[in-house]
Amino acid sequence: MxxxxxxxxxxxxxxxxxxxxxxxxxxxxxxxxxTTQELSSSLTMIVTPNVWFNNSTGTQPAFFVVEPNGQLASSATIKLPAHTLITLTIIDYDGALAANLGSNGTSNNSTYAKVIGTVGGTEYVYNGSSSYINATLSGNSSNNIAIQKGIGWAVSSMPWVGGASGGWEVSHTFTITSQSGQILLNIPSFGGTNPSGGTVTVTQFYLNTTGSFNWQCFVPCGSSSSGWDGAMSTPGWMMGTVQVS
Ligand SMILES: [Cu+2]
Structure with missing residues (x-):
């Protein structure tokens, strides 16, 4: 017992x-x-102007993704949630006027100077010099450098400056297109002749169609005479895939 x-x-x-x-x-x-993690509703990207590409090309500009855990990752494949308000932050260390905008080295398509597909049709640019902005652009609401949506400089398109020998105030674009080439999102990053060098852009948008899309910069910032080789045609540099699910 x-x-x-x-x-x-x-x-x-x-x-x-x-x-x-x-x-x-x-x-x-x-x-x-x-393992069945929800996709992050924020996307932070960094643009650096001088990343080593190869011995013949030298350096090229590139977009990197800062993952939610803080790690730097390739921008070759970017995963985003559908039907979700996404906050995009682009930290751009590059800057120059773009003489050409569009799908080849000689096109001058002002479409890519416009903010397309965002909430309110605007993006917010930070770190621009207020004196410079006031001298060249309207709609400046920036009175400090606090990173707070709505206090930045609200922009719906970037201008052409400098007359015939000038260019667009666009350093690079982050553009998502459908398979048929329709622009779903176009975010021009302000580079221009910003004397403070580099900007931070914050914007919000929804992607309401699932599937695989292309992203591409439409400032011919790559190698060769067209500017469309090197970074512009290499995934993870100035182009890649956006998977929306
Ligand atoms: Cu570019």
């Missing part, structure tokens, strides 16, 4: 082991969550 003491010890063991079992099952369920 089992003594009372042994019985209690047995019950305690059963409860303990059962508890560990339930705990393990629960832990497994919780720890399984990241």
């Amino acid at each position: 089992i003594s009372e003491k042994t019985l209690y010890a047995l019950i305690a063991t059963i409860v303990l082991v059962g508890g560990i079992g339930i705990g393990a099952a629960y832990y497994h369920e919780v720890s399984a969550v990241p």
Whole structure:
């Protein structure tokens, strides 16, 4: 016959082991969550002007993605959630006037100077010099460098400056197009002749169609005489894929 003491010890063991079992099952369920992780509703990208490309081309500009965990990643494939308000931040260390905008080295398509597909049709630019902005652009609402949506400089398109020998105030664009070439999103990054060098752009948008799309910069900033080789035609540099799910 089992003594009372042994019985209690047995019950305690059963409860303990059962508890560990339930705990393990629960832990497994919780720890399984990241594999079906929700896609982040914020996308932060960095543009750097002088990244080593190869020995013959030298350096090229590139977009990088800053992942939610803070790690720097390639921009070759960017995953974004559908039907979700996405906040995009582009930290651009580059800057120059773009003499050409569009799908080849000689096109001058003002479409790519416009902000397309965002909430309110605007983007917010930070770090521009207020004196410079006031001298050349209207709609400046920037009175400090606080990174707070709505306090930046609200922009719906970038101008051409400098007359015939000038160019667009666009350093690079982050443009998402459909398979048929329709522009779903066009974010011109303000480079221009900004004397403070480099800008931060913040904007918000929705992607309401799932699937695989192309992203491309439409400032011919790559190599060769057209500017469309090198970075412009290499995934993870100035183009890539956006997967929306
Ligand atoms: Cu570019």
